[in-house]
Amino acid sequence: MEKRIRKSEMSPEIVLLGKRIEEIIKEKGLKTREVAHDADMDVENLRKYIKGKQEMKITTMLKIAKSLNVSVEELFNFVKTK
Secondary structure: OOOOOOOOOOOOOHHHHHHHHHHHHHOOOOOOHHHHHHHHOOHHHHHHOOOOOOOOOHHHHHHHHHHHHHOOHHHHOOOOOO
16 A cells, blocks of 8 residues: 655644644653543554644544643643734
8 A cells, every 4th residue: 555645744833733742741651542542542643643744623632632631722832922
């Protein structure tokens, strides 16, 4: 099976969001598998989000935030306001 290639690069914000999720997982001493299970999602999809390789739906983001026990605002604390 041939690997699919994205037509466009992921936006920097998507990559930063993935890094932020990974940071929170490490801060809380969790395992990616645990977070995926608590969010009722496949661990491979969560890994794609963390690596910034796949965009997520808002409902998925809410599930991840809930499984991490953080607010959505905390997920986006990397965003600089003007």
